[in-house]
Amino acid sequence: SLEHDDIDYLHQLVRAGHALASHSYRHINVKAKTLEQLQVVYRNDPALAARVTAQPAPTAFEVIQRELRDTREVVRNKLGVDLRGFRTPGGFSNGLHDAPEFRALLKQEDYSYVSSHYDFRAASTPRPSRETLEAALSSSLDHLQPYRYSDGLLELPMMGLGDIGAFRLLDLERAEWLQ
Numbered sequence: 001s002l003e004h005d006d007i008d009y010l011h012q013l014v015r016a017g018h019a020l021a022s023h024s025y026r027h028i029n030v031k032a033k034t035l036e037q038l039q040v041v042y043r044n045d046p047a048l049a050a051r052v053t054a055q056p057a058p059t060a061f062e063v064i065q066r067e068l069r070d071t072r073e074v075v076r077n078k079l080g081v082d083l084r085g086f087r088t089p090g091g092f093s094n095g096l097h098d099a100p101e102f103r104a105l106l107k108q109e110d111y112s113y114v115s116s117h118y119d120f121r122a123a124s125t126p127r128p129s130r131e132t133l134e135a136a137l138s139s140s141l142d143h144l145q146p147y148r149y150s151d152g153l154l155e156l157p158m159m160g161l162g163d164i165g166a167f168r169l170l171d172l173e174r175a176e177w178l179q
Contacts, residue, residue, distance in 0.1 A: 002078050014079050021085035021115065025071045030088050030102050030116075032060045061101060068109055084112045091118025091158050096149065103153050117144055117157035126171035130179070133170075137161060 001007065014020065024030070032038040035049050038060055042049050049063050058066075072083050086106055088096075095117030096103050106114055120140050128136075137160050144157035166172045 002074050007078060010079055014081055019085065020075060020079070020081060020083055021087045021113075022068065022071045022075070022083045022111075023087050024067050024089060025074070026067060027089040028064060028067055029090070030064055030096075031092070031099050032064065034060055035063065038063055061105075064102065065105055068105065072109065084110075085156070086111050086114045086116075087158075088114070088116040091162075092116055093119040095155055095157065096153075100151070103149055103151055107151065107153055111153075113154040113156050115156045115158055117155055118162070119144060119157075120161050120165060126169075128170060130176075133161065 001010065010020075026039050026041050028039045028042075029037055035046060035058075036043045038049075042063070049058050068086070075081060075083055096114060103114070121136055140159050140161075144159045146154065146156050148154055161170075163177070166177045
C-alpha cells in the first residue's frame with residue numbers, strides 16, 4: 001500500500017487518530033525457520049533475502065528482523081508515525097506462545113502489542129450454516145480475550161471471523177459476511 005502514488009487515505013486515517021500496526025512488508029510468516037517458509041517471494045527469489053539483510057546467507061530470523069525494521073521505517077517516512085503494534089499475517093491458534101524469539105524482537109523494537117492469536121473453529125467445509133457461524137463467533141469471543149505473555153508483551157487476539165477466512169476459506173457471499 002505504501003508504494004502506491006496515492007496514499008492520502010492512509011494520511012486521513014492517521015489524522016483521524018487511528019493507530020497503525022505493522023503487518024510486515026512482504027506478508028511474512030513470523031514463525032518461519034527457513035527462508036522458504038518466510039513467504040513465496042523469498043522462495044521464488046532467494047537472492048532477495050540477501051538484499052534485505054545485506055548478508056550473503058541470512059537466517060530466516062534475520063530477514064524477519066529486517067522486515068520489521070524496514071516496514072517501521074517506511075511508515076515513519078511516508079506517514080510520519082511510529083508503529084506500536086504488530087498484526088501477524090495470518091494468525092496462529094496458539095498465538096506466539098511458541099515464538100519467544102519473535103516476541104523478544106517485538107519488545108526490543110519497542111512494539112507494545114501484537115495481534116497474532118486467531119482461532120475460529122467453524123465448519124471446515126465452505127458455506128457453513130448461519131447457526132454454525134454464530135456458534136463459532138460466540139466461542140471465539142469467549143475464548144480469545146486480551147492477555148499478556150510471560151514476558152509482558154500484550155496480545156490482542158483476532159476475534160471472530162476475518163474477511164480472508166470468510167471469503168477464501170468459507171466461500172461466503174458479501175451479504176452473508178455483512179449479516
